[in-house]
Amino acid sequence: MKICNFRAHYSPTMLSYVIIFMVEKMNYIKINLKLNNPLAFWANFSESERFFWFDPQKETFVIGCERLKAIDLEHDKFSDYTYLFHSQTFFDDIKGELWENFGGETIAFKHYFVVNKENSYTLTCDSPREIPEITIPKFKHQLTEKASDFSAWQELFYAIQKNFADGKSRKIVASRELEFTSQTSFELESIIQNLLDNNPNAFIFAYQKGKRIFLGASPEILVQKENDQLLSYALAGTFPKTMENAGQKLLTDPKNLLEHDIVVQKIKRNLLEKAETVTVGTTELMELKNVYHLRTILSAKNSELSLIDWTKQLHPTPALGGEPRHEALEFLRKHENHERGLYAAPLGLIDSKGNGTMIVGIRSALIVDKKLYAYAGCGIIPSSDALEEFRETKVKLKTILEAL
Structure with a gap:
């Protein structure tokens, strides 16, 4: 898989799922899913809490959508979840409304889309969705x-x-x-x-909760x-x-x-x-x-x-x-x-x-x-x-x- 394949324009076709009968952590069903652009998965959950992650070392995308739960690190185990998104605010306390109740959690999501060098698939503990391909035009904000x-x-x-x-x-x-x-x-x-x-x-990275989204290239x-x-x-x-x-x-x-x-x-x-x-x-x-x-x-x-x-x-x-x-x-x-x-603060991905x-x-x-x-x-x-x-x-x- 060449990462540059995801950096082109894409045809808006609907791709179907091929189900693998395999149950993973927390009863996630693993399903083969190939998309020309991982952002199609992200875009399909525009109203939900979600995160986007690209690791340039492993050439891997992981996208999580729809909060399942915030993890209690004293009682929950990493091994119970295929992936967790963790963030920590720069300071322990938050002043003002701009960043209030945003970040500082370890979150499991209902749906994940994973793309690596070997394959691409979705993990879901909820009803699977059909994900349409999307075209991403270049947009210049004024x-x-x-x-x-x-x-x-x-x-x-x-x-x-x-x-x-x-x-x-x-x-x-x-x-x-x-x-x-x-x-x-x-x-x-x-x-x-x-x-x-x-x-x-x-x-x-990108993390969206409600009307706020924090994103960047670290x-x-x-x-x-x-x-x-x-x-x-x-x-x-x-x-x-x-x-x-x-x-x-x-x-x-x-x-x-x-x-x-x-x-x-x-x-x-x-x-x-x-x-x-x-x-x-x-x-x-x-x-x-x-x-x-x-x-x-x-x-x-x-x-x-x-x-x-x-x-x-x-x-x-x-x-x-x-x-x-x-x-x-x-x-x-x-x-x-x-x-x-979350500026200059830790955030990232943890596996099982x-x-x-x-x-x-x-x-x-x-x-x-x-x-x-x-x-x-x-x-x-x-x-x-x-x-x-x-x-x-x-x-x-x-x-x-x-x-x-």
Whole structure:
């Protein structure tokens, strides 16, 4: 199966089910289902709670629709469910209505559609549906942006520098929330398709509950678990690809190397608190559509903690919050004017063996009716410059804006 097969235009034909008489976890019936585009399954459940997941490493799509239940992790078992969608808000408490009662759960769904290299099928514990093929036209949203927030950014930046001068923190990751209004309702399938087309190396995700949908294209793995093997990305340090020789310059830039090393060392320490062994890989370039990042992969071994346990152990890394963690989070809670919600927070997929991947919800946006709130952040250290960091967030925002 070639992933690019899903990135074309499709004929609107109705495909039928071929039933396999096979019952899996929680009495899910497994049914062969082939669709030219997985988004056809997503689109068929437009009125329900649903999530979309594309894993570029495994070349796998998993789509879940219609909430079955929220899992009680103290009493329910991973093994009772074929897949679970997990999310955790950035802060434990939520301020304001925008993110209220959105995220922070582990959810089982009634229907799943799975596409991998070997086959494609649906799992359902309810009445199966016929899923019509869909055509996804390219749609260009007409947006109005709320007034620029550079003055607010400067105020936040200078407060961070004072925090450094007072000896409280070494690094703080500041973020921006940009508000856009669309003349029409947002075409969700078009946006997700554009995210897939534009970001082949990223995890593409979307989670919808009621009138709110959070979506994006994240390049960053917080923690990945495969039995007793763990993996985490230290992803920090950024240059735009418009800069001449950006990749090679990034690999030798003192400011970005320092920022990156703070992340590497903190993740290593957090892993060593509970893991049997930890291995730190070499620092390399990660190339995305608009930027280069510095990336170091850390691996560890542990057979006792669950994927969710490790998520809580590692979140947030200094790539998302700061260092020291407590001081940075305390500062951000006081000084950032917006609520982060699921932005920069863990979310991902867990299978029946407790294995899976938790990414962080960056390069992302929250859509509510005709409003879109786009988010971007950057790591600030004492040698940072306010204007340069502001420009970095603008480059990162392109991931979402180019999909609209």
